[in-house]
Amino acid sequence: ARLTLPPCQVSSAAAATGAYPKRVKVVEVGPRDGLQNEKNVVPTPVKINLINMLSETGLQVIEATSFVSPKWVPQMADHTEVMQGINKLPGISYPVLTPNLRGFQAAVAAGAKEVSVFGAASELFTQKNINCSIEESLERFEEVMRAAREASIPVRGYVSCVLGCPYEGKISAAKVAEVSKKLYSMGCYEISLGDTIGVGTPGSMRDMLAVVMREVPVGALAVHCHDTYGQALANILVALQMGVSVVDASVAGLGGCPYAQGASGNVATEDLVYMLNGLGIHTGVDLQKLMDTGTFICNALNRKSNSKVSQASCRL
Amino acid sequence: QEPQASGLPEYVKIVEVGPRDGLQNEKVIVPTDIKIELINQLSKTGLPAIEVTSFVSSRWVPQMADHKEVMRGIERHPGVQYPVLTPNLQGFHSAIAAGATEVSVFGAASESFSKMNINCSIEESMERFEEVTKSARNMNIPVRGYVSCALGCPYEGNVVPDKVAEVSKRLYSMGCYEISLGDTIGVGTPGSMKKMLEAVMKEIPLSALAVHCHDTYGQALANILTAIQMGVTVVDSSVSGLGGCPYAKGATGNVATEDVIYMLNGLGINTGVNLCAVMEVGNFICTALNKKTNSKVAQASFSTGTTN
Numbered sequence: 001a002r003l004t005l006p007p008c009q010v011s012s013a014a015a016a017t018g019a020y021p022k023r024v025k026v027v028e029v030g031p032r033d034g035l036q037n038e039k040n041v042v043p044t045p046v047k048i049n050l051i052n053m054l055s056e057t058g059l060q061v062i063e064a065t066s067f068v069s070p071k072w073v074p075q076m077a078d079h080t081e082v083m084q085g086i087n088k089l090p091g092i093s094y095p096v097l098t099p100n101l102r103g104f105q106a107a108v109a110a111g112a113k114e115v116s117v118f119g120a121a122s123e124l125f126t127q128k129n130i131n132c133s134i135e136e137s138l139e140r141f142e143e144v145m146r147a148a149r150e151a152s153i154p155v156r157g158y159v160s161c162v163l164g165c166p167y168e169g170k171i172s173a174a175k176v177a178e179v180s181k182k183l184y185s186m187g188c189y190e191i192s193l194g195d196t197i198g199v200g201t202p203g204s205m206r207d208m209l210a211v212v213m214r215e216v217p218v219g220a221l222a223v224h225c226h227d228t229y230g231q232a233l234a235n236i237l238v239a240l241q242m243g244v245s246v247v248d249a250s251v252a253g254l255g256g257c258p259y260a261q262g263a264s265g266n267v268a269t270e271d272l273v274y275m276l277n278g279l280g281i282h283t284g285v286d287l288q289k290l291m292d293t294g295t296f297i298c299n300a301l302n303r304k305s306n307s308k309v310s311q312a313s314c315r316l
Numbered sequence: 317q318e319p320q321a322s323g324l325p326e327y328v329k330i331v332e333v334g335p336r337d338g339l340q341n342e343k344v345i346v347p348t349d350i351k352i353e354l355i356n357q358l359s360k361t362g363l364p365a366i367e368v369t370s371f372v373s374s375r376w377v378p379q380m381a382d383h384k385e386v387m388r389g390i391e392r393h394p395g396v397q398y399p400v401l402t403p404n405l406q407g408f409h410s411a412i413a414a415g416a417t418e419v420s421v422f423g424a425a426s427e428s429f430s431k432m433n434i435n436c437s438i439e440e441s442m443e444r445f446e447e448v449t450k451s452a453r454n455m456n457i458p459v460r461g462y463v464s465c466a467l468g469c470p471y472e473g474n475v476v477p478d479k480v481a482e483v484s485k486r487l488y489s490m491g492c493y494e495i496s497l498g499d500t501i502g503v504g505t506p507g508s509m510k511k512m513l514e515a516v517m518k519e520i521p522l523s524a525l526a527v528h529c530h531d532t533y534g535q536a537l538a539n540i541l542t543a544i545q546m547g548v549t550v551v552d553s554s555v556s557g558l559g560g561c562p563y564a565k566g567a568t569g570n571v572a573t574e575d576v577i578y579m580l581n582g583l584g585i586n587t588g589v590n591l592c593a594v595m596e597v598g599n600f601i602c603t604a605l606n607k608k609t610n611s612k613v614a615q616a617s618f619s620t621g622t623t624n
Contacts, residue, residue, distance in 0.1 A: 198616070201582020202541055230575040230612030231582070233538040237506055263616040271534040278505020278535070308534030312502070312567040 021245040023282045028054055028269055032063040034254025036075050037265055038301060044078045046300045048085040053293040055089045058284040066097035067107040083110040095156055101143040108151060116156040117141040119183055121176040122165035138182055145187045157188030162208055163200030166259040173211035181215040190220050192248055197259050198228025202238040209242050222246035225267050228257045232267035233275055247272060252294035253306025268307035270294060324544060327586045329364050331552045332573060336367040338558025340379050341569055348382040350604050352389040357600060359393040361593040370401035371411040387414040399460055405447040419457060421445040423487055424464040425480040428471035442486050449491040461487030466497040466512055467504030470563040477515035485519040494524050496552055501563050502532025506542040513546050526550035529571050532561045536571035537579055551576060556598035557610025572611035574598060
């Protein structure tokens with residue numbers, strides 16, 4: 001059955017009282033962050049079709065894959081085929097993850113025009129996740145930055161664990177600001193602040209952003225909220241109130257949390273767009289087409305959607 | 317209350333509606349002793365108000381047929397309110413006879429919803445409620461007023477904020493001490509919540525307002541945050557998010573008390589409620605109902621064995 005939207009919920013005219021940005025850029029991370037955290041390895045044609053469908057929704061940025069060793073991330077082993085197989089529509093960016101120079105070179109060879117590097121605000125998390133210290137990871141990224149600059153390839157920087165770490169617990173906002181500043185100074189055009197285990201609340205989000213915004217201009221900031229504790233939309237709301245206008249999300253809320261079995265992970269793009277529509281904030285995204293894409297990938301993965309908007313709209 | 321530096325209230329009162337609104341929307345009829353145990357456990361968590369049951373005809377709401385037994389069977393903790401629903405004077409008398417010391421009446425901002433839900437127009441419903449509030453006043457029984465469909469109606473679609481304000485004002489003027497504004501089908505967003513509250517706040521003092529958000533479209537916490545930022549200090553929620561949405565099959569309904577408290581704790585707002593205790597109660601009732609919790613905090617915490 002095709003999901004349909006309720007008749008009532010598109011806000012008329014202007015965004016509420018100028019407390020919010022007029023436009024928000026939605027960065028779709030489903031095909032990479034989402035699928036990477038799904039148990040079953042997804043066939044390449046399904047990945048390609050997912051990205052192609054997303055390209056028709058009005059989304060401007062779709063994170064396509066990760067040029068990391070298949071030994072570490074088997075789900076992304078087909079990165080070259082995916083990169084070469086997708087329809088790349090004009091006006092849409094298809095960033096890929098590149099943990100190091102080698103990955104960067106492979107990505108560019110496969111046709112990538114934008115890359116991302118993944119740092120963290122926690123030493124322990126960095127050790128466990130990529131087997132080195134924060135300092136060492138930043139040195140690796142510097143190599144990527146240098147090569148990217150020469151090739152005129154924009155680089156997005158991620159900072160994980162900005163509101164808490166599965167190993168260290170509390171993370172200081174100062175540390176988040178320090179890592180963000182380093183990534184920004186080395187040339188990342190945008191810093192995506194990730195609440196990796198979803199423990200953040202509007203309170204900790206506000207406090208963290210206030211400190212980071214002293215070091216990085218708000219126009220270069222994005223938030224990447226996980227919904228593991230149901231706080232994602234409230235956290236995103238506060239980020240918007242503070243001037244952030246780039247938000248990461250995953251279609252159908254793909255991708256569980258690897259640190260809490262059975263718990264949800266990424267916030268669902270549908271639910272985010274529903275909220276932004278209700279606030280009169282322009283995203284350019286067609287919610288119906290997005291929901292159809294969510295239906296497609298959930299059928300392909302034989303799983304239920306994590307998007308509440310999708311669940312509600314389904315009248316079986 | 318003195319606003320904190322953040323501009324947010326220091327304290328928010330949580331009104332726990334799980335035993336009534338929650339269970340009423342659960343498919344399986346819950347045995348009376350389970351209901352009583354649920355309420356008794358909730359009484360120990362620090363919750364200041366627990367909606368116990370509904371004195372409505374068992375023909376309409378079979379789940380609440382045991383209202384008298386539940387009312388008489390629960391332990392009443394000092395300092396905790398135990399309101400019950402009373403749709404009309406008959407229900408009110410029955411509630412008082414069973415020992416109720418606070419009641420609630422349920423209006424709506426939509427004519428169609430009123431007709432479909434309680435078989436009369438908004439005006440007729442207000443007349444019934446006037447009878448209740450008059451009797452309640454004579455007996456010093458506080459009455460809480462609900463306004464359903466505050467942000468949208470399953471039949472009419474959009475609901476005009478001024479209509480919500482008008483119905484709220486009627487209920488407040490007839491003597492309701494608090495008006496709980498319900499996003500019955502969860503379609504609201506921070507945008508529509510703000511507009512609706514702005515209209516209602518022209519007619520009702522902020523301290524007499526509560527929000528009752530459904531999470532059907534995942535918007536509840538964002539909507540509650542918006543309400544709190546505007547100065548609302550009373551929030552309804554349901555332990556483990558009990559109670560689906562009768563208008564969208566398989567969709568969720570009430571926002572989970574655990575998730576609300578997690579957010580309020582993170583904002584430094586005092587509720588007096590022990591989150592871990594609520595989670596234990598959620599675990600109890602979900603086990604008894606043989607269902608999964610709708611609380612994300614519970615899902616995350618029980619799997620890691622920790623609460624952040």
